[in-house]
Amino acid sequence: MMRISKDYDERKNEILDTAERLFHTKGYEKCTINDILNEVGIAKGTFYYYFKSKQEVLDAVVSRYSEFIINRCEKVLRKDITPVEKLIRLFLSMRINNEVGGDVLEEMHKPENALLHQQTLKEIVVVMAPFLVQVIEEGMDKKVWKCKYPLEYMQIFLASSITLTDEGIFDVDADSQQRILVALISLLEKMLDVPEDSFLQLFNENWG
Numbered sequence: 584m585m586r587i588s589k590d591y592d593e594r595k596n597e598i599l600d601t602a603e604r605l606f607h608t609k610g611y612e613k614c615t616i617n618d619i620l621n622e623v624g625i626a627k628g629t630f631y632y633y634f635k636s637k638q639e640v641l642d643a644v645v646s647r648y649s650e651f652i653i654n655r656c657e658k659v660l661r662k663d664i665t666p667v668e669k670l671i672r673l674f675l676s677m678r679i680n681n682e683v684g685g686d687v688l689e690e691m692h693k694p695e696n697a698l699l700h701q702q703t704l705k706e707i708v709v710v711m712a713p714f715l716v717q718v719i720e721e722g723m724d725k726k727v728w729k730c731k732y733p734l735e736y737m738q739i740f741l742a743s744s745i746t747l748t749d750e751g752i753f754d755v756d757a758d759s760q761q762r763i764l765v766a767l768i769s770l771l772e773k774m775l776d777v778p779e780d781s782f783l784q785l786f787n788e789n790w791g
Contacts, residue, residue: 595633598623599647602640611641611699645702649710652676656714666722671785673714677707677745704749708741715741719775728775736774743767 601622605614616637620630634640655676659669715737722728730736746752747763755763768782 594625594629598625598630598633599640599643602637603644603647606641606644606699611637641699641702645699645706648703649706652707652710656711660714660717666718666725666727667782667785669718670715670722671782671789673711673718674744674786675789677711677741704745707745708738711741712737722775728777730775740767740771740774743770 598619602614602619605618605622609618614637616627616630619637619640620627634643656673659672659676662669662672664672712734716733719728719730719733719737723730723733744764744767747767748755748760764786765783768786769779772779772781
């Protein structure tokens with residue numbers, strides 16, 4: 584039976600949707616290109632028309648998560664709010680729980696999905712850093728804070744925060760995670776040379 588030809592983007596998204604689901608259920612390493620082909624119902628040549636390798640599919644899946652974050656960050660930067668409010672809202676934009684769903688996050692934390700998990704965390708740092716630097720520099724221009732190494736400090740803060748609070752990496756209970764968050768906020772205050780507890784209340788009000 585002849586398969587109806589589909590639009591390029593529609594077919595590509597169909598492959599990505601299927602691959603993403605299989606990566607989560609079978610694990611990235613165990614999932615093969617043939618698994619994806621069989622599930623979508625396409626020939627190998629069709630797959631390679633869209634993607635050069637399974638790794639390229641993984642990169643595209645991770646890029647989907649970053650698109651959620653980028654869209655949120657761009658909306659924050661367009662708002663007429665203070666640099667402090669922008670900074671806090673940008674950090675809140677890192678959370679992708681609602682977009683990818685709790686079940687997906689649980690699957691991502693499994694050992695067989697370590698590569699997908701690692702790639703996602705790396706992508707968050709790469710994507711978020713430029714947005715944070717833009718706000719840090721805006722705050723410096725407005726004399727809200729001082730920061731000697733905007734990019735490097737934000738990279739350090741991002742890598743620390745998303746790693747230490749990730750339940751898939753560190754087995755921490757709610758109390759421990761809360762203490763880590765408070766310590767991270769204190770660290771951010773030191774990085775920006777603002778008085779202690781300048782951000783804590785604002786974070787508590789927004790981190791729901």
